[in-house]
Amino acid sequence: MPWNLTSDRPIFSQIMDIIFQNIISGKYAPGEKLPSVRDLAAQAAVNPNTMQKALSELEKTGVVFAKRTSGRYITEDTAMIQELKSHMALEKIQEFLKSMENLGISNEETAVLLTEILEGEK
Amino acid sequence: MSTLLECKGLFKSYSGRPALKNVNLAIESGHIVGLLGPNGSGKTTLIKLINGLLTPTQGELYINQNPVGVESKKIVSYLPDHTYLDMNLKVRDIISYFMDFYEDFDEKKAYDMLSKLRINPGDKLNTMSKGTKEKVQLILVMSRRAKLYVLDEPIAGVDPAARDYILDIILSNYEEDATILISTHLIADIENILDQVIFLKHGEISLISSVDDIRSGQGKSVDALFREVFRC
Amino acid sequence: MLGKYMKHEFKETGKLMIPLNLVILVFTLLGMVMLGSRLLSTPAMALIGIASLTLYILTLFAIFIVVYVYFTVRFYKTMYQSQGYLTHTLPLSTGSIVNTKVFVSLFWVTVTVVFTTLSIIALVYTAMGQEWGKMAVDSDISFLKELLFSFLLPCFSLTILGCLEQLLMIYASLAIGQLFRQYRVLASIGTFFVFYIALQILGTLTMFFTQFFSMDRLFHISENISGDSFIPFYRQLFSVSTIEVIVFCIVFYILCYWLTDKKLNLE
Structure with a gap:
């Protein structure tokens, strides 16, 4: 199943997000070996050069590291993954607040609404 | 990176009517290049010139520094936009035919792909559905360890599930460092696998760009840009 | 390969x-x-x-x-x-x-x-x-030999050459037909008939001139039909026809080869 990519952003940054998500959600375990660029590209149905670029960018963040001969691995540093998780959560929340703002709902009103909904679910 | 495909001032006209006008191109190894344009824009003409099925009216064409000929045909694997095999033959016969002529043909790969797609090598082509025939042709073309794959409309006329399959076959089987030139007018379906695009308009090149440049530079997808450039 | x-x-x-x-x-x-x-x-x-x-x-x-x-x-x-x-x-x-x-x-x-x-x-x-x-026993061996080498074998090789000429003429016609954008089969058939007629005309002309130049021998034959004078006449006719067929074979071959090599047109 090809990965779900949108048309407005460069593909490599979307690939990075998907891999981040897979790491945070535990789909890729800490220390796990990533499939080869080629296999990942085929899985995602994207250009291998693009996949290569996304992985190099991931390496720069330190979430993924390369062993010289045997390929790329997910970091074993769980603190870093945790940090990534909160970072992405923050990003998502900011995105959400932004869209609420576009609807003319202030942050305070959003907070109230959220509390109501969450309590209702209980 | 060396230049794999080079066109210099290429012209082609059919009995006076121009089909390609002054095409200049240089494509390097290791890319997947989309040759994009509406029907009748000259995509197939350019592809046939690359494969020596037509001869240019004017201009030069080199593949890996060689003119079109025996040497270029050894390293180019070509998928035409229609069926081109002898329909009376069995898949197995065609595989042995390809093995005899193309030194880069990987027999094991071909049979692996066939069994993955549940195609019986003992079946004759004329007993197969159109879609299956197309898959067999693609398998033959992708089983070669070629330097340049030229695929003319590989996904035209197939359903979305088959399309994913075809893209998967292409991506998992092409030789590393090889270049794939794919012509299509269905851009949205394949734009994720491209890293370069060539827009052909009325036989002329109107744009050569990397996909990243289009997306980050213009902030839109190749498909959106295409619709803009070729708006009627 | x-x-x-x-x-x-x-x-x-x-x-x-x-x-x-x-x-x-x-x-x-x-x-x-x-x-x-x-x-x-x-x-x-x-x-x-x-x-x-x-x-x-x-x-x-x-x-x-x-x-x-x-x-x-x-x-x-x-x-x-x-x-x-x-x-x-x-x-x-x-x-x-x-x-x-x-x-x-x-x-x-x-x-x-x-x-x-x-x-x-x-x-x-x-x-x-x-x-x-x-018949075989009655005839003299040298005559049979002469018949085989001077008549039957040339006849056979000329037949085969003629077949080659026909095949090459067909192939050259098809090579010309493929140059057209439409009605390629029709163009091929048309070309074939043009070739055919041209060949007939040239053949008749050659025959006429061969006979013209060997007129005296013809007279000689009609007066005295025997194996000895009969065979040389055919030998000459054969050699002229053979040369002609070979020339046409070469022309058709070059046409077919050149058009396929330089003017291939698979639209």
Whole structure:
């Protein structure tokens, strides 16, 4: 199943997000070996050069590291993954607040609404 | 990176009517290049010139520094936009035919792909559905360890599930460092696998760009840009 | 690579050519049985004999038509239609492809000519074997030798050359036809007839001039018909015709080769 990519952003940054998500959600375990660029590209149905670029960018963040001969691995540093998780959560929340703002709902009103909904679910 | 495909001032006209006008191109190894344009824009003409099925009216064409000929045909694997095999033959016969002529043909790969797609090598082509025939042709073309794959409309006329399959076959089987030139007018379906695009308009090149440049530079997808450039 | 291509061509064409020649063989054997058994001596059976003979001759004609039509269609389909996409993207030179096609088709035409000739000889021999035997004994060996080398062999080689000329003429016509955007088959047929008429005219002219220059010998022959003067005249006619056929073969070959190499047009 090809990965779900949108048309407005460069593909490599979307690939990075998907891999981040897979790491945070535990789909890729800490220390796990990533499939080869080629296999990942085929899985995602994207250009291998693009996949290569996304992985190099991931390496720069330190979430993924390369062993010289045997390929790329997910970091074993769980603190870093945790940090990534909160970072992405923050990003998502900011995105959400932004869209609420576009609807003319202030942050305070959003907070109230959220509390109501969450309590209702209980 | 060396230049794999080079066109210099290429012209082609059919009995006076121009089909390609002054095409200049240089494509390097290791890319997947989309040759994009509406029907009748000259995509197939350019592809046939690359494969020596037509001869240019004017201009030069080199593949890996060689003119079109025996040497270029050894390293180019070509998928035409229609069926081109002898329909009376069995898949197995065609595989042995390809093995005899193309030194880069990987027999094991071909049979692996066939069994993955549940195609019986003992079946004759004329007993197969159109879609299956197309898959067999693609398998033959992708089983070669070629330097340049030229695929003319590989996904035209197939359903979305088959399309994913075809893209998967292409991506998992092409030789590393090889270049794939794919012509299509269905851009949205394949734009994720491209890293370069060539827009052909009325036989002329109107744009050569990397996909990243289009997306980050213009902030839109190749498909959106295409619709803009070729708006009627 | 050339060898492999030839192997595949023989394999493919053999699928039709071997059965066709087997048909000739079977007909010949049946005919020999009928003629040898004296079954045909009663008037009623003679009628069947005539019918069988007619069928035999028609079959031979049909076989030659099938052979030529088959190689014409095959050349067109594998060179200038969709199968040409494969033919012309094989790592083979145009020369290898054209030469193989010409060689393989000429081979099968020759086989068919030989089978047909042997079939006719076998049937005639069965029908009047004894008379022939006597003739051979009565004749002088050197005359038979002369007949074989000066008449029969040249006749055979000229026939084969003629077949080659026809094949090349067909292939050249198809190579010209593929240049057109539309009505390619029609253009090929038109070209073929133009070639055919041109060949007839040139042939007649050559015949006329050959005879003109050997007029005195012609007179000589009519006065004194004997093996000695008869054969030299035919020898001259043969050599002139042979040269002519060879020239046409070369012209058609070059046309076909050049158009396929430089003007291939698989639209």
